[in-house]
Amino acid sequence: MERAHSHGELATQAELSKFTFEGIRVPLLDRQRGIRKPAILDAALSFRTTFTPPGQSPPYEDREGQDGLLRYKYRGDNPNHPENIALRRAYEHDLPLIWFVGVAPGVYLPRYPVWLVADERKELQFAVALDEDQKLIEPGTFLEPDRRRYVERLTKLRLHQPLFRARVLQAYGASCSVCQLRHSSLLEAAHIIPDGQPRGEPIVPNGLSLCKIHHATFDQGILGIRPDHVVEVRKDILAEVDGPMLRHGIQEMHGRLISLPRDRAARPDRDRLEVRYEQFRKAA
Ligand SMILES: [Zn+2]
Structure with missing residues (x-):
């Protein structure tokens, strides 16, 4: 864990659960739940994607839609599960969130700020914007190839490349x-x-x-x-x-x-x- 911490922007479960804000302990990540809503807030603060070991398929597929934006699957299939409601609040109030992406068991790459830009109840998912430019995309629209490539390049830059580096360094003990x-x-x-x-x-x-x-x-x-x-x-x-x-x-x-x-x-x-x-x- 020390080693993971030493390669920069990564955070461990232990560190995240000790986070304090103005003297109050506000864990940024919940040990059991994928979506974190502190009792003092009425909207979610963070959500996470758990680590999938190389060679295994992830339990939830967070895929890109035709608009090029990534999707984050609801917790379970009930849109009104309290965790989904907490995320929906963040979406409705346009609040910035932290996305913790698993790099190893209990080790995360935080992406911040990100926003939820659509609530797709039928598909049981939210659309995620990884930066201000992706926030300008109208969710659900079909993008021209050039525009879509641009949106995908942003995803590569903000998520896929840092995640690749973090996972590879983690595997090789930095x-x-x-x-x-x-x-x-x-x-x-x-x-x-x-x-x-x-x-x-x-x-x-x-x-x-x-x-x-x-x-x-x-x-x-x-x-x-x-x-x-x-x-x-x-x-x-x-x-x-x-x-x-x-x-x-x-x-x-x-x-x-x-x-x-x-x-x-x-x-x-x-x-x-x-x-x-x-x-x-x-x-x-
Ligand atoms: Zn060398």
Whole structure:
């Protein structure tokens, strides 16, 4: 948990339940319930999406509608469940909410502020705007492809990319899998198969936790990772003579094994590593 906390914006269940406001304890997240409404307020303060381990499907699918906006499913199928009413109040009064998205059991990435912009009772869900620009979208409308791409790009920026980074860093214990650097502000989540290519999804088995230098060398084909997890540095780079960064930071990585997540389901997918390694080999 300490480790999770050290990679920046993440919050743990324990921290969230100890939150105080003007001397009053106001837990920001409820241990049992997905939607948090403190007794002192009449609207919800936060809602959450629980963590789904890699390789399992989430219990509720929070999908995008034709308007490009994400949907958050009601608690159960009764629109008048107290938790759904608390969220509806926040929707009716246009109140900002915190969305806690699960990164690991009991560890969350908070997104704030977000707004509920439609209450869709038939579908038992709310439409969520992740920022001021998404708030301008009329929920339920069919968007022109250009506009829709823009809305989806915002979702990627505000939610999918930070979530990918948080989940990958969490899986690798917040260290670079090549050099073991543990300075979280210098760590990034690299795609094994690049974003936008087939199978380039932002999921943990398509990710590697890498420091900025090793991310850049991996992306530029200076460093490759074999499907058996051995690091290879391109031949011409191995022959170069330069200062300590080249020598210790890059050349000495040649032949080392990358570190892997303890959780097998979070480990890099072998087929994807193979595809990427082939590209590295051909370019070299
Ligand atoms: Zn590194």
